[in-house]
Amino acid sequence: MSNSHITINNAQMKAGGAAGRVRAFLLDNIVTVIFVVFLLVGYFASPGITASSLISEVLTRFFRNGLLVVSLIIPVMAGLGLNFGIVIGAIAAVLSLILVRYHGGAGFGGLMLAFLISLPLALLFGFLAGKLYNRTRGQEMIASLIVGYFAEGLLLIFVLYVIGGVIPVDAEHKMIIPTTDGAPGVGVRATFDMGQHPSLLSQRVAEEPGMKYAMDFLWRVEFLHAFLALSVGMLGVTAFRYVRSRRNPALQDLSKLSFGLRCGVWGLLALLCLHGMLLPNGVVFHFSGFSLRIPGSFLTGVGMIPMVTGLVLLGFCLLTTFFTKTKLGQDCRAVGQNQHIAKVSGINVDRTRIIATMISTVLAAWGMIIFLQEVGTVSTYTHHRMIGMFSVAALLVGGATAAKANVKNAMIGLLLFHSMFVVSPGIGRMISDNEGVGEYTRSFMVYAVIGLSLGLYVWKARKAEKDRDTM
DSSP states (O other): OOHHHHHHHHHHHHHHHHHHHHHHHHHHTHHHHHHHHHHHHHHHTOTTOOHHHHHHHHHHHHHHHHHHHHTTHHHHHTTOOSOGGGHHHHHHHHHHHHHHHHTTOOHHHHHHHHHHHHHHHHHHHHHHHHHHHHHTTTOHHHHHHHHHHHHHHHHHHIIIIIHHHTBOOOTTSTTBOOOSSSOOOOSBOSEEEOOOOGGGOOTTOOOOOOSTTTTGGGSEEEHHHHHHHHHHHHHHHHHHHHHHHHHOGGGOOOOHHHHHHHHHHHHHHHHHHHHHHHOTTOEEEEETTEEEEEOOOTTTTOOEEEHHHHHHHHHHHHHHHHHTTSHHHHHHHHHHHOHHHHHHTTOOHHHHHHHHHHHHHHHHHHHHHHHHHHHOEEETTTTTTTHHHHHHHHHHHTTOOSSOOOHHHHHHHHHHHHHHHHHHHHHHHHHOSOTHHHHHHHHHHHHHHHHHHHHHHHHHHHHHHHHHHHO
16 A cells, blocks of 8 residues: 555544544533533623623622532432432521521521531431432432422421421511411411621611621622632642642643643633733823724623632532542442442442432532522522522533533533523523513523433433443
């Protein structure tokens, strides 16, 4: 064979290999790609949304929902799939807030009391759910959905009848459903207020302080300052990982290309922050014969960052990552990969799965409390309902599957999924004059993401099994 034929064949193989890699990337990340396209279309179809307003709204939702999405990672690692049952953690949070607000709990102390009360409730609920998942092995996701509906029924019985009907309460309390015939009050109102943060109360308003923004308002920093610190910190972490990988090639932690790309991205973000801090309104330089205009920063309108809430989220992300390196984390990973081999290796499979469920339920309860202290109003009967669906959809948008998930998937998914909530009204206006179409678009995207991700996961599993049989 001539050298020209060999060169042509090699070029064809490289082209085919490149096309295959692109095709495999698109197939593995099809949900994320669809969401990115959706967001770009929605943003340009929404002239009323500026870059700063979009970032502000997304960051608010990011910190509000972050811990709820992170709570899904450990059950996926342990082979339990997507834990729609985090709804029971949300119910534990609602029950603890009912108790705290009924007795006048307020401020950061009241919020910490709610965290403390929700802990044993979430541990108990998680233990019972874990026992059920062990009885429904292989059908955990369906079981977790049913657990959520069952727990909601028990919650309704408790807040509509047990509170007041069995447990005596003050009939005049503003959280209790009032009666007209002088009978004792029974049941909790459909909604109750978390109470305003003391800094938001004027002297003329005769209202007791509450728990709204109790964590968010502890320490807030301007967005540009916080993001500049984050960018510089990530540059330092990237440099440290690269130096470590160069000193110990066996780690293969960071390649030169990846190092250069990450440094470029974080360096650019740091420059954008400095631009917003030093030249928020832009500047014009006049030279002989021409002028140079540097535009103002599009980041100047972004709101404050709740640092304590962000540090709590960061702490649990780091703990989740560290958990994978512990003995229990390795047991969870082994159980998730193959339960039979894990059992033969001496791992108590049932116990490991129960612990994973309990951890997920506790994190979901605490995440729900963080969510509600930012919202400020608790819908007693409905606020927990869509927590599982929305959190699962956000995790899947970030590139996770029913068998593999990590913190990076959760962070990317949070940003993309909640950006969709902001731009979907623009999609609605583009499709129809009725902005309500945007709301239906949100619901469609949530269920479409879950259905498409689970369908691709099953298809890939069957394809891999077929390929093994063929070999």
